Amino acid sequence: MFISTEDENMSLPLANGKVLESSSPIGSNPDSNDDESSKEIPSTFTDVNVVQEDEKFQLEQRILNLEGEIASLRHKERYLDEKRREALNKILDIKGCIRVFSRVRPFLPTDKRRTHQPISVESEKIVVRSGGSRKEFEFDKVFPQESIQENVFAEVEPIIGSALDGHNVCILAYGQTGTGKTYTMEGSTQSPGIILRVLQELFHLSSLGSSISFTFSISMLEVYLGSIRDLLAPRPSSRKYTTSRCNLNIQTDPKGSIEIDGLTEVEISNFTKAKWWYHKGRRVRSTSWTNVNETSSRSHCLTRISIYRYGDALGGKGEASKLWMVDLGGSERLLKTGATGQTLDEGRAINLSLSALGDVIAALRRKRAHVPYRNSKLTQVLKDSLGDGSKVLMVVHVSPYEEDVGETTCSCTFAKRARAAECNRELSEESKKQREKRIAELEEQRKEAEAGCTELNTQIQKAEFLLSENKRLFMRKYQPLEDEETFPITPKENVAEVTVTPRNSEKGLKTNVTNSVPRFMSSTVASRIRETTAEKEIHSRPKSLRSWARSSMQISGSQSNSFDHRFSTQLRTSNKRSRYSETHTIAGDIKCNDDSDIKPSVLPQSKVIAPSDPKPKRPLAHHRRRMSDLL
Numbered sequence: 001m002f003i004s005t006e007d008e009n010m011s012l013p014l015a016n017g018k019v020l021e022s023s024s025p026i027g028s029n030p031d032s033n034d035d036e037s038s039k040e041i042p043s044t045f046t047d048v049n050v051v052q053e054d055e056k057f058q059l060e061q062r063i064l065n066l067e068g069e070i071a072s073l074r075h076k077e078r079y080l081d082e083k084r085r086e087a088l089n090k091i092l093d094i095k096g097c098i099r100v101f102s103r104v105r106p107f108l109p110t111d112k113r114r115t116h117q118p119i120s121v122e123s124e125k126i127v128v129r130s131g132g133s134r135k136e137f138e139f140d141k142v143f144p145q146e147s148i149q150e151n152v153f154a155e156v157e158p159i160i161g162s163a164l165d166g167h168n169v170c171i172l173a174y175g176q177t178g179t180g181k182t183y184t185m186e187g188s189t190q191s192p193g194i195i196l197r198v199l200q201e202l203f204h205l206s207s208l209g210s211s212i213s214f215t216f217s218i219s220m221l222e223v224y225l226g227s228i229r230d231l232l233a234p235r236p237s238s239r240k241y242t243t244s245r246c247n248l249n250i251q252t253d254p255k256g257s258i259e260i261d262g263l264t265e266v267e268i269s270n271f272t273k274a275k276w277w278y279h280k281g282r283r284v285r286s287t288s289w290t291n292v293n294e295t296s297s298r299s300h301c302l303t304r305i306s307i308y309r310y311g312d313a314l315g316g317k318g319e320a321s322k323l324w325m326v327d328l329g330g331s332e333r334l335l336k337t338g339a340t341g342q343t344l345d346e347g348r349a350i351n352l353s354l355s356a357l358g359d360v361i362a363a364l365r366r367k368r369a370h371v372p373y374r375n376s377k378l379t380q381v382l383k384d385s386l387g388d389g390s391k392v393l394m395v396v397h398v399s400p401y402e403e404d405v406g407e408t409t410c411s412c413t414f415a416k417r418a419r420a421a422e423c424n425r426e427l428s429e430e431s432k433k434q435r436e437k438r439i440a441e442l443e444e445q446r447k448e449a450e451a452g453c454t455e456l457n458t459q460i461q462k463a464e465f466l467l468s469e470n471k472r473l474f475m476r477k478y479q480p481l482e483d484e485e486t487f488p489i490t491p492k493e494n495v496a497e498v499t500v501t502p503r504n505s506e507k508g509l510k511t512n513v514t515n516s517v518p519r520f521m522s523s524t525v526a527s528r529i530r531e532t533t534a535e536k537e538i539h540s541r542p543k544s545l546r547s548w549a550r551s552s553m554q555i556s557g558s559q560s561n562s563f564d565h566r567f568s569t570q571l572r573t574s575n576k577r578s579r580y581s582e583t584h585t586i587a588g589d590i591k592c593n594d595d596s597d598i599k600p601s602v603l604p605q606s607k608v609i610a611p612s613d614p615k616p617k618r619p620l621a622h623h624r625r626r627m628s629d630l631l
């Protein structure tokens with residue numbers, strides 16, 4: 001509501017919606033013709049000034065209250081989110097940090113060898129019968145032949161939440177060659193496998209209302225004959241191909257985090273782009289024909305999704321985690337596969353690294369002081385995603401055929417080594433029941449906390465909307481001239497703009513902004529502490545994460561979601577500009593038609609490239625060859 005003063009014809013908001021009816025000066029005599037009185041400042045002005053001051057104060061107060069309310073809601077949200085994460089973590093810990101599933105491949109329509117089936121499935125057990133002997137192998141979950149991709153994914157799904165919560169996660173497909181590892185991980189067009197479903201779920205979960213924002217990026221590599229190859233590097237036609245794609249080095253930072261030198265990393269902003277990049281990478285993977293599988297994978301194919309979390313709910317801190325999805329090369333009896341020459345070498349290399357993986361997992365399970373990661377490239381790459389605090393899920397694939405009983409037994413024995421110590425097998429029936437009860441309780445707690453977080457998030461969004469409206473009103477009324485140019489950008493947004501300017505100028509600009517603003521706009525003690533802590537963390541952080549974390553720290557200073565969005569856009573645009581030349585060089589001849597995905601931070605040891613035209617091109621098949629080619 002506004003009133004007009006007779007003399008100045010200026011509009012002013014009335015506090016608490018009250019209307020000042022009279023246009024005559026309050027407290028003065030309207031009939032008086034006293035000349036002196038006309039020389040004095042009319043009391044109307046004084047009253048109007050008082051009203052104006054009062055309104056200004058009230059508006060400021062309202063803004064401060066809203067800020068307080070938002071801070072308190074965020075605090076509650078953080079608490080509930082912590083509870084949710086704790087409950088999920090406990091559930092996964094009870095279930096085992098290394099979980100092992102088994103999937104039995106169905107008979108294929110093309111196969112006639114169905115005479116006698118040596119494998120049977122009994123509640124989470126695989127029973128292998130051969131030559132009068134009977135062996136039982138217990139798993140956390142067994143998928144019989146008739147299982148479909150959805151059944152498998154339903155069991156994988158909870159671990160995705162863990163990855164989003166900041167844990168490193170590793171999903172591995174293990175098994176004899178031709179038993180369906182690639183089918184499980186990659187699937188077909190009609191029945192997509194774990195990788196695409198995980199990607200879809202990541203985008204889905206991250207889009208649900210939360211104060212935490214996520215960015216994802218994808219990298220793909222294969223461990224081939226003991227060396228690491230970048231599957232998303234520029235095309236083979238590029239001159240840089242040989243040097244950039246092959247034999248990458250593995251680096252460990254002081255905190256034990258693993259980074260691969262020069263590995264291409266692409267920011268994926270949506271599922272379609274993620275899918276496109278994944279298909280691009282997998283087409284380059286080395287495959288070959290063997291007696292056992294027409295398109296046998298000759299390497300271990302690793303897909304890494306790097307997850308970056310940031311937002312106020314994390315108290316201004318940014319976090320990064322990795323989600324590895326690994327289609328291991330098939331363990332094989334070299335005689336049986338009919339491999340010779342290079343294919344034989346590939347088979348040997350695969351077997352050696354699988355055995356190294358088995359040793360690592362067994363050492364972790366037994367909590368040995370020494371874990372032999374260094375014995376293969378595969379285990380070196382996965383080092384920080386197999387050990388402490390990580391969640392590992394292995395799907396062991398077995399063949400339904402009689403003649404594969406030997407390999408099936410080997411695979412199941414491998415799985416037995418890998419299973420967590422606290423697996424069901426060692427528990428009595430009573431303990432199992434208690435364990436299930438505890439899991440149900442925790443699941444209940446997790447759901448409650450999750451619902452609470454969603455509710456709080458809605459409240460925060462409402463309060464943030466009111467806050468931004470009140471701030472706009474304040475700016476319009478009381479700072480119209482000096483802020484005309486920047487309006488409707490709030491002071492926080494000004495701070496955000498500072499993040500994209502060189503670090504040297506940051507302080508000065510921040511100080512200026514702070515000095516010229518009303519008290520609700522200057523940082524509170526809490527926010528200053530938060531910023532200082534975040535800054536300290538950034539400087540103690542590995543170099544690779546700093547640039548990103550710095551941005552996220554300042555993002556956390558924002559107070560509205562819409563602002564977060566605008567800020568990210570600004571940041572991206574800025575990063576895009578500053579890295580354009582780098583992107584261009586690295587991407588080589590990869591065509592960029594949408595550079596909005598350029599990663600907001602650069603892991604210095606990795607190449608970051610802009611996405612290409614999302615129209616899949618002809619398979620590159622550079623390493624693809626058939627046995628016939630070798631003869």
Ligand SMILES: Nc1ncnc2c1ncn2[C@@H]1O[C@H](COP(=O)(O)OP(=O)(O)OP(=O)(O)O)[C@@H](O)[C@H]1O
Nearest residue numbers: 105106177178179180181182183293296297329330
């Ligand atoms: N659950 C399944 N349902 C239908 N077909 C399957 C299933 N599992 C595997 N197959 C089929 O079996 C064949 C071999 O599977 P796949 O290539 O996935 O095996 P693999 O274990 O990855 O082999 P390798 O280790 O040699 O790469 C493929 O034709 C695949 O489509």
